[in-house]
Amino acid sequence: MELGLIGLGKMGGNMRERIRRAGHTVVGYDRNPDLADVAGLKDLVAALPAPRVVWVMVPAGGPTQDTVDELAELLEPGDVVVDGGNSRWTDDEKHGAELAAKGIGFVDCGVSGGVWGLQNGYALMYGGKDEDIAKVQPIFDALKPEGDFGSVHAGKVGAGHFAKMVHNGIEYAMMQAYAEGWELLEKVDSVTDVREVFRSWQEGTVIRSWLLDLAVNALDDDEHLDKLKGYAADSGEGRWTVEAAIDNAVPLPAITASLFARFASRQDDSPQMKMIAALRNQFGGHAVENK
Numbered sequence: 001m002e003l004g005l006i007g008l009g010k011m012g013g014n015m016r017e018r019i020r021r022a023g024h025t026v027v028g029y030d031r032n033p034d035l036a037d038v039a040g041l042k043d044l045v046a047a048l049p050a051p052r053v054v055w056v057m058v059p060a061g062g063p064t065q066d067t068v069d070e071l072a073e074l075l076e077p078g079d080v081v082v083d084g085g086n087s088r089w090t091d092d093e094k095h096g097a098e099l100a101a102k103g104i105g106f107v108d109c110g111v112s113g114g115v116w117g118l119q120n121g122y123a124l125m126y127g128g129k130d131e132d133i134a135k136v137q138p139i140f141d142a143l144k145p146e147g148d149f150g151s152v153h154a155g156k157v158g159a160g161h162f163a164k165m166v167h168n169g170i171e172y173a174m175m176q177a178y179a180e181g182w183e184l185l186e187k188v189d190s191v192t193d194v195r196e197v198f199r200s201w202q203e204g205t206v207i208r209s210w211l212l213d214l215a216v217n218a219l220d221d222d223e224h225l226d227k228l229k230g231y232a233a234d235s236g237e238g239r240w241t242v243e244a245a246i247d248n249a250v251p252l253p254a255i256t257a258s259l260f261a262r263f264a265s266r267q268d269d270s271p272q273m274k275m276i277a278a279l280r281n282q283f284g285g286h287a288v289e290n291k
Contacts, residue, residue, distance in 0.1 A: 001138045002027065004044045006067060007057035007085070008035040010285050011111065014118035015057065015084075015143060022142035041070050051078040053136055055109075060087045060236070068095045077103025080132045082139075084109045088240055089158035089165065092127065096157035105132035106157055110164020111143075114284035121145030125152055125167070127159030162244070169241030169255040171211075172234075176258035178215055179275035186224065186271065195219040211279060218278035225278055229289040230270035232277045234262045 001024050005016050008030035016026045027047045028037045038044045045052065052075060056067050064087055071081055081099055083092065083106070092108040099106045107128035113120060122143045126133065133140075133153055144151040154163045185194040199216050202208050222228065238259040245252040265273035280286040 001025070001053070002048050003139055004029070004048050004052060004054035005057065006030075006041065006044070006054065008032070009057070010115060011084075011113075011117070012057035014115070015055075015111075015122065018118050018121070019139060019142045024138065024142055041067075042074060045071075045074045050076060051080065051135060052076075053080045053082065053139065055082040055084055055136075055139070057084050060085050060091070064091070065095075068098065072099055072102055072104065075102075075104050078105075080105035080107060080135050082107045082109055082126075082136055083161075084111050086110075086164070086235060086237060087161055088236075089162040092158040092161055096128070105129065105135070107132050107136055108157060108160040109140075110160045110167065112164065112167060116283065117143075121150060123150045123167075125154045125160045125163040127153075127155050127157050127161070127163075129156075165237045165240050165244070168235065168237040169252070172238045172241075172258040172262075173254040174209070174211055175276050175279050176254075176261055176272070178211060178279070179272035182215070182275045183271045195223050211283070214279055214282035215275065218275070218282050222278070225271075225274035227290050228274045228277050229291055230273035230277070231265050231289050232262050232273045232280060233286070234259060238262070 003019060003024060003026050005012060005026050005028045008016060008028050013035065016028050019026050027044050029041060029044045030036045038047060054071060056064060058064055058067055064083060064085055068081060081104060083095065087108065096106040105128065107126055110125040111122050113122035124140055124144055126140065140151055154160050182194065185191045185197060191197060198212065198219060201212055202216060242252060242256050242259055261272065264270060277288045281288045
């Protein structure tokens, strides 16, 4: 099938390549003309046969709203817009209603996989009507990992990004646990090779995971993380997860504590946050602050 893809950064550019490798045609647009296939959104829409599917991979908030607004004026009834960025689910509900008024479908899709997605595939969580999902399904199939899992129709519009938000909240807590354990191991005199302790956990233990593998990668690059400052940003989804928990009276002590720990990292050079920063860089290519 043919797809329009808006936003060709770290995630979008690799997604375009993976989709093309699966035999589909991608017409891409980015503000950087060196990355773009067309000069603007009008040209992108004109290059696609109806019914069109246009996938948006731009920053959440204003940039996504502006893109949806422009597409609403360019697309036709029966076309579908997919928001694959990190938008808040409440924005999805708004965008879905705005596009539905013009007969345009809307699907929200949480995408996980970071800089490794081109090689390993992307875990996808999407929300929307069955008929809109069906129009996008060949692209979902191209992006997902091999095998039976890694892709889910989570529910109605907003469900995809809500599921991805909770995924990221869990990720916060898992990274925090690894970071706290790493700092304690580094602190005591009796453990003389913390990196190899972490490596030993990669097989046969109940805490083995891809995050643990990435922690070992980071320690191989910088054994004691001496090059990093103990500072870790938050993408916003951890905050949204905690806010949703408050709204629904669901206790999330581990996820909430992990979010607050990141706030603490902005006050001191936290050893734990060196590991958090290293992990975020490993799986998502997020920037780190070096000493």
